[in-house]
Amino acid sequence: MVTEAGGDPKVAGLVYVAAFAPDRGESVAALIKDPQPGAPVPPILPPQDGYLVLDKAKFAAAFAADVAAEKAAFMADSQVPWGVAALSGAITEPAWKTKPSWYLVATDDKMIPPPAQQFMSKRAGSTVVEVKGSHAVYVSKPEAVAALIDKAAKGVKLAAS
Numbered sequence: 001m002v003t004e005a006g007g008d009p010k011v012a013g014l015v016y017v018a019a020f021a022p023d024r025g026e027s028v029a030a031l032i033k034d035p036q037p038g039a040p041v042p043p044i045l046p047p048q049d050g051y052l053v054l055d056k057a058k059f060a061a062a063f064a065a066d067v068a069a070e071k072a073a074f075m076a077d078s079q080v081p082w083g084v085a086a087l088s089g090a091i092t093e094p095a096w097k098t099k100p101s102w103y104l105v106a107t108d109d110k111m112i113p114p115p116a117q118q119f120m121s122k123r124a125g126s127t128v129v130e131v132k133g134s135h136a137v138y139v140s141k142p143e144a145v146a147a148l149i150d151k152a153a154k155g156v157k158l159a160a161s
Contacts, residue, residue: 006095012156013099014126015149018106018135021120022091029087031116040110051081062110064136075136096124102152103128104137104145111135127155 003022006014020028035041043058054063059076067075095101103121107114107130114130121128129151131137131144138145 001089001091003094003096004091006099007093011095011099013152014096014101015152016101016103016121016124016126017138017145017148018104018109018112018117018133020112021094021096021101021103021124021126023094023123024092024097025090027088027090030090031120032087036113036115039113039116042111047084048081050084052084052087053079053081063134064139065108065110065134066140067134067136071139072136075139094124096126100152100155101126102148102155104148105130106133106135106137107131108133109135109137127151 001020002014002016003020005011020031022028022031040062043055043062044052045055054076056076059079060067060069060072064072064075101124103117103124103126105114105117105121105128109117112135118128129144129148131141133141133144
């Protein structure tokens with residue numbers, strides 16, 4: 001997770017794209033434990049052999065609603081399972097406390113609700129850009145993601161000058 005890995009001295013800044021930005025002692029499990037009323041529930045299937053995947057039949061609507069159907073189907077079929085243990089990995093030192101950060105809020109995200117993204121980005125003191133897009137905004141709106149990364153790169157260069 002960039003929040004922890006970003007502590008490396010070679011990292012100058014962080015860019016979050018519709019992502020979790022936990023604080024010290026928080027895990028993804030803690031952040032999703034008490035969803036807001038009315039928030040969408042991601043279609044995560046029960047664990048199998050210690051791994052999680054999204055229900056393929058519900059993948060497009062939940063994860064990639066603004067991606068072409070054929071591409072969303074491919075994404076559903078090729079998703080990489082993620083370890084259940086990864087959910088409970090608590091952050092020891094969030095890099096956003098000492099490094100600049102940028103955050104792209106996907107306003108139509110059904111995986112990480114936009115209000116949660118707004119809360120985490122504000123708490124991190126991130127420079128925020130909101131883009132109308134699903135959780136897969138990096139696929140549906142790559143120009144917006146690239147523009148934010150470019151803005152971040154220029155921002156850390158200015159700070160280093």
